[in-house]
Amino acid sequence: MAVSAFSVRTITAAEAAERLGYSLRALRSVIDRHGLCLRLGRRRRLTEAHFLALQSALSSPCRST
Secondary structure (H helix, E strand, O other): OOOOOOOOOOOEEEHHHHHHHOOOHHHHHHHHHHHOOEEEOEEEEHHHHHHHHHHHHHHHOOOEE
């Protein structure tokens, strides 16, 4: 049986929070609301695409109610 392995560079939610200047708690809320991560149990890992989408989500204005 052939197994294909590939490696995707990821960062933790804590690393993303530090890079973006947000608290981990606030960032996790946005990540979960928009589904912007790979979940491994309780851990959250972000790919480059997730990180870019997260930056976009943070810079877009809030929806009015």
